[in-house]
Amino acid sequence: QVQPVESGGGSVQAGGSLRLSCAASIYTYNAYCKAWFRQAPGKEREGVAGIDSDGSASNADPMQGRFTVSQDKAKNTLYLQMNSLKPEDTAVYYCAVVSGHDCYSLSWCGDVPCSNQFERWGQGILVTVSS
Secondary structure, eight states, X not given: XXXXXXXXXXXXXXXXXXXXXXXXXXXXXXXXXXXXXXXXXXXXXXXEEEEETTOOEEEOGGGTTTEEEEEEGXXXXXXXXXXXXXXXXXXXXXXXEEESOOGGXXXXXXXXXXXXXXXXXXXXXXXXXXX
């Protein structure tokens, strides 16, 4: 299957907004879970937000009220709207997909399904937030 492709990253000042997009097609199964992860320099990868085929969404606590995950199923596109960005949001953001499972049937690490369960990953896109 085709790997997801992220777009929309870049540089922004603190307090600004960005919207990430991820083209991630699902070919075989009706159920799926799509999620955003990020990895900051020198830190471990962490979950950001997830959404599944039923539209059920979750956000990690540090992003609550600032980040919103959504999808356009007709376009097979996942989005991450990021508002009130902070310098600590600087990271490479990854889109990931697992087919055949909704998010809530997976094992969870905090507020987002654990990353080791996702089958397909994008190359990642850099988001830089300056103070």
